[in-house]
Amino acid sequence: MAAAEKIKHLIKSFAENDEQRFYSIAMQIAASEARKGHTKVAEELKKLVEEAKSERSSSAVTNILQHPVSRELNEIQDLIELVSHTYHLSDMVLEPSVQETLERIIKEQRKFNELRQYNLMPRRKLLLTGPPGCGKTMTAEALASELAIPLFSIRLDGLISRYMGETISKLKQIFTFMNTKRGVYLFDEFDSIGSHRSYGNDVGEIKRVLNSFLMFIEKDRSNSLIIAATNMQESLDKALFRRFDDIIEYPLPGKEEIVTLLQKNLKRHKEITKSEINKLAETALGLSFADITRACDDAFKEMIISDDSKISIELLEKFIERRKNLN
Numbered sequence: 001m002a003a004a005e006k007i008k009h010l011i012k013s014f015a016e017n018d019e020q021r022f023y024s025i026a027m028q029i030a031a032s033e034a035r036k037g038h039t040k041v042a043e044e045l046k047k048l049v050e051e052a053k054s055e056r057s058s059s060a061v062t063n064i065l066q067h068p069v070s071r072e073l074n075e076i077q078d079l080i081e082l083v084s085h086t087y088h089l090s091d092m093v094l095e096p097s098v099q100e101t102l103e104r105i106i107k108e109q110r111k112f113n114e115l116r117q118y119n120l121m122p123r124r125k126l127l128l129t130g131p132p133g134c135g136k137t138m139t140a141e142a143l144a145s146e147l148a149i150p151l152f153s154i155r156l157d158g159l160i161s162r163y164m165g166e167t168i169s170k171l172k173q174i175f176t177f178m179n180t181k182r183g184v185y186l187f188d189e190f191d192s193i194g195s196h197r198s199y200g201n202d203v204g205e206i207k208r209v210l211n212s213f214l215m216f217i218e219k220d221r222s223n224s225l226i227i228a229a230t231n232m233q234e235s236l237d238k239a240l241f242r243r244f245d246d247i248i249e250y251p252l253p254g255k256e257e258i259v260t261l262l263q264k265n266l267k268r269h270k271e272i273t274k275s276e277i278n279k280l281a282e283t284a285l286g287l288s289f290a291d292i293t294r295a296c297d298d299a300f301k302e303m304i305i306s307d308d309s310k311i312s313i314e315l316l317e318k319f320i321e322r323r324k325n326l327n
Helices: 003-015 019-035 039-066 071-075 096-110 112-117 136-147 156-162 167-180 204-219 238-243 255-265 274-284 289-305 313-326
Strands: 080-083 125-129 151-154 184-187 225-230 246-249
Touching (some): 019 039, 096 246, 136 184, 156 167, 167 204, 255 274
Parallel strands (some): 125 225, 184 225
């Protein structure tokens, strides 16, 4: 697309309030400038687009939550939490197949309107499974950032405990809200309502909630992303799995992923060599991404309060071992 055509399409997308197309064309212009060798201009354009996405997303959602469009939305504000999100996919260290799946989801979402013209739906109902600290919640944040849409966390504990007897009605209102405002809707610790309906010690209310969730998610035709996350895939009712477009498993990081994570966390500390990072990665095997990051943070804090100017591999090993002992 020639420069003049891009500008025309940019103005048209702005006039039609088509945010996704507007950002897409702006990024195309930035890429074109980069290819011409105008790297500074390209980086400035990319930064402006990212800042605009973040500000537009946050302000729009805050306004909706502060000024509900209906009595029904007002009634469920205490069940929906607006979550700030700054992580992007590039900030994450992921197993290659998970990375590929998420990139595909983002591409399909960015072509939402085009796919619908052919009666096709982009992937948007996702079940994330795996041990704690392996990136499930961070994925929800990254998807919201990449698509410049708000992230809402559904408080399942409040849904069950506070509204016993009204839970199904509240759940229906949440799905109605999804149609009102496009966003990423995260049902974290999903096993609290998604457990096997055959469990003998389960209360009747939870079984009815699960049956209703199955019905609502199957009928849902909104343009929001629905993400259910759980650490306990084996406890989920099998009927759930076919309701999701993708089931993404997050394993504990292998050595290669740990090396990449350590390189990100230690990039300002040139005194730690590549061979030392490989040694630390061996020590950290079996820990989650979150545990490894916390171990690095603990080591940095120890370095600061001890008035040391450099961090040592011994200090890092100490806190990695401490995290392993906590698990």
